[in-house]
Amino acid sequence: MPFDYDLFVIGGGSGGVRAARVAAFEVGARVGLAEEDRYGGTCVIRGCVPKKLMVFASDVAHFLPEAEGYGWTFSEAKFDWTVFHQKLTQELDRLEAIYRGLLKRAGVHTFDSRAKIVEEHTVELSNGERITAQTILVAVGGTPTLPKIEGIDHAITSNEMFHFDRLPESILIVGGGYIASEFSGIMNGLGVKTTQYYRGEQVLRGFDNEARDLVAGEMVKRGVDLRCGLNVEKIEKTPNGLLVTDTNGATQVYDAVMYATGRSANTKNLIDPAVDVDLGAKGEIIVDEYSQTKVPSIYALGDVTDRVNLTPVAIHEAMAFIATVFRGQPTPVDHALIPTAIFTQPEMGTLGLSEEEARAQGPIEVYVSNFRPMRQFFAGSDDKSLLKLVVCANSRKVLGCHIVVPQAGEMIQLLGIAIKLGATKEDFDRTMAVHPTIAEELVTMREPTRKT
Numbered sequence: 001m002p003f004d005y006d007l008f009v010i011g012g013g014s015g016g017v018r019a020a021r022v023a024a025f026e027v028g029a030r031v032g033l034a035e036e037d038r039y040g041g042t043c044v045i046r047g048c049v050p051k052k053l054m055v056f057a058s059d060v061a062h063f064l065p066e067a068e069g070y071g072w073t074f075s076e077a078k079f080d081w082t083v084f085h086q087k088l089t090q091e092l093d094r095l096e097a098i099y100r101g102l103l104k105r106a107g108v109h110t111f112d113s114r115a116k117i118v119e120e121h122t123v124e125l126s127n128g129e130r131i132t133a134q135t136i137l138v139a140v141g142g143t144p145t146l147p148k149i150e151g152i153d154h155a156i157t158s159n160e161m162f163h164f165d166r167l168p169e170s171i172l173i174v175g176g177g178y179i180a181s182e183f184s185g186i187m188n189g190l191g192v193k194t195t196q197y198y199r200g201e202q203v204l205r206g207f208d209n210e211a212r213d214l215v216a217g218e219m220v221k222r223g224v225d226l227r228c229g230l231n232v233e234k235i236e237k238t239p240n241g242l243l244v245t246d247t248n249g250a251t252q253v254y255d256a257v258m259y260a261t262g263r264s265a266n267t268k269n270l271i272d273p274a275v276d277v278d279l280g281a282k283g284e285i286i287v288d289e290y291s292q293t294k295v296p297s298i299y300a301l302g303d304v305t306d307r308v309n310l311t312p313v314a315i316h317e318a319m320a321f322i323a324t325v326f327r328g329q330p331t332p333v334d335h336a337l338i339p340t341a342i343f344t345q346p347e348m349g350t351l352g353l354s355e356e357e358a359r360a361q362g363p364i365e366v367y368v369s370n371f372r373p374m375r376q377f378f379a380g381s382d383d384k385s386l387l388k389l390v391v392c393a394n395s396r397k398v399l400g401c402h403i404v405v406p407q408a409g410e411m412i413q414l415l416g417i418a419i420k421l422g423a424t425k426e427d428f429d430r431t432m433a434v435h436p437t438i439a440e441e442l443v444t445m446r447e448p449t450r451k452t
Contacts, residue, residue, distance in 0.1 A: 007325075008123055008133035009033040010115045010270070013041020015302035015314030016139030017099055019321055025106035027326045032131060033108050034115035034123070039099040040092075042141050042303070043311040049095065050088055050162045051182060055343045057084055058189025062222065062345065069379025079190055081167045088162065117271045120297050135297055135325055138285060139314065140270065142263040142303040151235030154242055155257045158183065167192055168255030172244055174232055175260035176203040178342045181215070183258065184224045185345030195225040195254070197246065202228055204342065208354035208402040210368070214386050215404055218346045221382075232257075265304045282306060289332035290324050291317055299325070308335050339416030341409030346383065349412025351419055352400035355390050355450075363393035365425070365448035369441040373405065387441045389425065393451070396424040405438050415442070 009020045012035030024031040038045045057079070064077050103110055113125040117136060124130050144157035158179050169192065173184050176198030188194040196203070196219075203219075203226065204212035220226050236243040241253040265284040271277050277293045278286040284306035287293055291301045299321055302314030316333065323331040342348040358364045367389040376383040390400035398419050403411055418427070433440035 003121060003132045003134045004030075005032045005109075005131065005133040006030045007032075007135050007137060008115075008131060009137045009139060010117070010123065011035060011041065011139035011141060011302075011304075012037075012039040012099065012103075012110070013139060013141050013302065013314070014043050014311045015318045016041070016137065017103060018315050019137055019139065019301070019318035020108045021102055021106040022319070022322050023326055024108045027322065029326060031106075031108045032111065032133065033103060034111040034113050034125060036112070036114035036126070038092075038096050039103075039110075040096050044095050044099065045092055046159045046162060048311055050092060051158075051186070052343060053088055053091065054162070054186045054190075055182070055345070058186045059345065061189045061191070066376065066379040066381055069381070081164065081190070085162075085164070116269065117275050117277070117298065119272070120275060120295050133297075135299065137321065138267075138270070138298065138300040138304055139302045139318075140266045140304050142306070142309065143266045144260070145262045145264045146259050147261060149232060149234055151237070151242075152259075154235045154237050155259050157258065158260055161258060164256075169193060170241075170254045171195070171256045171258060172197065172232075172242075172252075172254040173258045173260065174198075175262075176200055176205060176228070177260060178204065178344070180258075180260035181219070181344045182342065183260065184226070185219060185222070185343075188219075188222060188224045189345060193225075194223070195227065195252075197230045197232060198226075198228050199231040199247075200228060204344075204348075206354075207342070207348070207350055208388065208390075208400070209356060210388060211348055211350065211354075211386055211402040211404055214384060215342075215344050215346060215348050218384065218404075219344065222345060263303070263309070265306055267304060280306065290330060291321050291333065292324075307333075308338060310338065310340065313338065337416065337420050339412045341412060343409065346385075346404050347406065347408040349403045349405075349408035349415075350401070351412055351416055352398070353390055354400060354402070355388070358390045358392070358399045359452050364399065364452055365391045365393050366450040366452075367391065367425070367445040367447075368449040369445055371441070373438050374436060375406075385438065387438070387445075389428070389442065389445065391425045391448075396426060398423055398425060398428065401442075403442075411439055 006029040007023050009016045020031045020033045023029040115123045118124045173196045184196045231247045233245040241255050245251050264282045267283040285300040291299045301317035303309040320331040320333045323329040339351045369387045386404040388402045428443050431443045433443050
C-alpha cells in the first residue's frame with residue numbers, strides 16, 4: 001500500500017520549513033507539513049527576529065548620548081511602544097506570510113493542525129485524520145519552562161515579552177543565560193527599570209569568564225540592577241504590582257516578572273507510547289549523528305533534540321537530513337566550532353573553546369586586547385571592548401575567539417570561516433589589518449597576554 005507522502009514534517013519553524021521546502025522543490029518528493037501555531041516557529045515569531053528588532057530599538061538609548069558627543073542636539077527623545085509594537089506585529093505577519101508562501105510555491109501540502117505520531121509511518125491530526133508517510137520528521141522546537149514556586153502563575157516567559165499592551169515601569173528578569181541577559185539589556189534600553197536575578201555567581205555561565213565578566217560589568221554600568229547569587233522564593237499579586245520575596249527574605253514590588261531559566265523539548269503528547277522513540281530527561285528526542293531516532297522511519301532536528309539549540313543549526317541539520325534521506329549522501333551533522341552571537345548590550349560573539357576549557361586540554365597562549373573603541377572614546381563614552389584569541393601552544397591553531405564589541409555578531413560570523421578551516425595564530429598574523437577598525441586588533445596582537 002503506498003504512503004500518502006514521501007515525507008511528513010511536524011513543525012513549521014526554520015528547520016522544518018527548510019526540510020519540507022527543499023525535499024519538495026529540489027528533490028521532487030511528496031511532502032506534507034503540519035503546524036499547530038504560527039509558521040516561522042520560535043525564531044521568527046517569538047524569538048530571534050522580534051528580539052533583535054527590540055535590541056535595535058533599545059540600542060538607540062545608548063546611541064543618543066553618543067550622537068551628542070559628535071555635536072548633534074535633540075530637543076526631545078521619546079520612545080513610543082505603541083508605534084514600535086504595531087510595526088513589529090506587521091513585520092511578523094509579513095514574515096509568516098513569506099514562510100507560508102515558500103511552502104506553497106514548493107508544492108508542500110500544509111495542515112494548520114497539531115499532529116501526533118501514532119505509528120512508525122502514521123501521524124494523526126487534531127481532527128482525527130490519519131496520514132501516512134515513508135519518513136516522518138519532527139521539528140517542533142522547544143518551549144520555556146517555569147519552576148514550581150509559589151505564585152509562578154503571575155510570571156511570564158520570553159514568549160510573552162513581545163505582547164505588552166504597554167511597557168511596564170519596572171520588571172524583574174530571572175535567569176542568567178543569554179535570553180535573560182539579552183532581555184535585561186532590551187528592557188533597560190527602552191526605559192524600563194530593570195532588575196535581574198541569577199542564582200549563580202556570574203551570568204552567561206558556560207561562556208568565556210573574561211568575556212562574561214565584561215558583559216556583566218557593562219550591563220550594570222548601563223543601568224541594569226544585576227544581582228547574582230539570588231533567586232525568587234515566591235511571587236504575590238498585590239494592588240501595587242507583583243510582590244517578590246527573594247531567597248534572602250527581602251521583598252520588592254515589580255510591574256512584571258519574566259523567567260528565562262530553561263527550556264524543554266515540545267514533545268508532550270507528541271508521540272504515542274507504543275512508538276518506540278527514546279526521549280531524554282527534558283523530553284528531548286534522542287537521535288544519532290544523522291538525526292535519526294531508533295525508529296528508522298522517524299527523524300528529528302532542531303531544538304526538539306536539545307543538541308545545539310540555535311536556528312542556523314536547525315537549518316543546517318535540515319540540509320544534512322535531506323542529503324542523507326533523499327540524495328543518498330549520508331551526512332552526519334557537524335556541531336563543532338559554531339559561531340554564536342549573544343545580543344546583550346554590549347554585544348558578544350563567541351566561537352570555540354573558552355580559555356578555561358582550552359586550558360584543561362593542554363598548554364595554550366591567550367591573546368587579549370582591551371581598549372575603548374575610537375567611536376565611543378571620541379564621544380566621551382567609557383564603553384570597554386574585548387577581543388580575545390585562545391591558541392593551542394603546540395599546534396598553533398586558534399581554539400577559541402571571544403569578542404565584546406559593537407557588531408560582535410557580524411565579526412564572529414566571518415571569523416568562524418577561518419577558524420573552522422583550522423587557521424593558526426600565524427595565519428592571523430600574516431593577514432593585513434583594515435585600519436582604523438576594531439577588528440584589526442585580531443591580526444595585530446603579537447605577544448600573548450597569558451601562557452599556561
